[in-house]
Amino acid sequence: MIEKLRRSRESRLPEVPAPGSTVLSVDQVTVSYDGERKVLEGASLDVRAGEVLALVGPNGAGKSTLLGVITGDVEEASGSVTINDHPSYAWNTRELAMRRAVLLQQVDVSFAFTVLEVVEMGRAPWQRTQAAADDDTIVSAVLERTDTSRFASRTFTSLSGGERSRAALGRVLAQAAPILLLDEPTAAMDIRHQELVLTIAREYAATGSAVVVVLHSLDLAGAYADRIALLNNGRIAADGTPEEVLTAERISEAYGHPVTVLTDPVSGSPLVVPVRPSRKDMS
Template identity: 40%
Template sequence: MIRKQADSSATPTISYDTVAAGYDGAEVISDVSVDVHAGDVVGLLGPNGVGKSTLLKCAVGLLDPLAGEVTIGDRPVRSFDRDALARNVGYVPQSEPTNFPRTVFQTVLMGRKPHFGARPRTRDRQVVATLLNRLDLADLAMRDVNSLSGGQHQKVILARVLAQEPRALVLDEPTSNLDIRHEVEVLSLLRKEAPDGLAILHAMHDLTLAVRYSDWIVLLGEGGVHTQGPPSELTAKDIRDVYGIDVSIHETNDGIVIAPVDTLENYRG
């Protein structure tokens, strides 16, 4: 399931070069240098408030770095206009409210907006139809997105960003609020897309799923990157240093399992 990281000599699709970022001039995170290459899935880990979402926003133009540079290919993110950036990077935020009824087909077609002017063309509709078939959503094409289950809705959102035909995907907690079956379904879908040349950067809380579905792990601690490398190099000490808890890490036939080490005594008053 986990593949070897892409050739580091190639130009990264997304690159953070000594980036500091925050809000109202106050740094949340600093000195971050991370590369995401075509075909790679990079998992961004760390406790709440450590800066995962802040970094993701810098890659999609929602937040300007306070220092350093984020580039897509060889161009700074700030040099793209909105449509050009959307043709290069697809973004899925933590939550996305639906303000009015819309069918699944119409929702996915919105992902084509950066490619057409006033009206979608035949090719735009063909791209959507192909995606719906590929993601097993064709039977839901005329359904109102508000009537879908959580797993179905998340697949539609992924289909919409894939309809942008971007070079990279940036996803903030793409499996939040999903049950385990749909978590695996969504992550497997992403895993299948990366070999087609997509660079994928995603933030997650579930450590076991993150290491199983990522080629490279970036563990954020207080103020910056605590460690980064292949999932197999993540240690219990790294996790204890960042999260403040002890864990056990086991290699199984199905992959790595990370579990908290705890006793009932901790819960006795």
């Protein structure tokens, strides 16, 4: 049956999603690695076109596991994942690559590919389609937007951690899929490039695509996400706007440390500040 579903859509290109429509759904997903220890339990989530959804939570909460379930990299899962109203397993590899692009935490390139070649890899799903005519234009624009064009001829392995992260981001942006899945894309970056990456995420969503991003920084999530899903102990503890999710009570409980939530005087976004002793008390 699965093969029949795959063959029936073998040449089907993705359609442009309607603004606000659900493009990806996770329903009652549970992940257990040893048959007993549940790292994710009963997780349900809808991802909508035109929004940035941030997954946040303390270490071990299940953020990357949930993203892995969505991408299909975590197989030890019960429940279901649907993409464009079809089970994720119903799409073949190429169809999935046309519909969702994935940036993992760790990106390894075994051979001496240049940054340009790595970004060009993102266009592979569109070979022998009309979209291939745009390959050069898209790759050039992505290199410029990710601030990687100045070292496009360097090998990927010669780059710093932050530079590699931007080059890897360039590859998934070049893929031009309507769903963008990013696992801690700002982890190795300085402030300037953290802001750049999440500005790009918002620009991507503004075109009608959906962006799901795992973030450790609650302040970045509050500033750039339309919605935040807070995970804690393998469950989705809250799902809503930044103002709804990033409350002092909720964050203090989830992270096991008291916080104060302020409002950024310029952007109006919530700022999460850990409660700390004064310098005098620490001396």
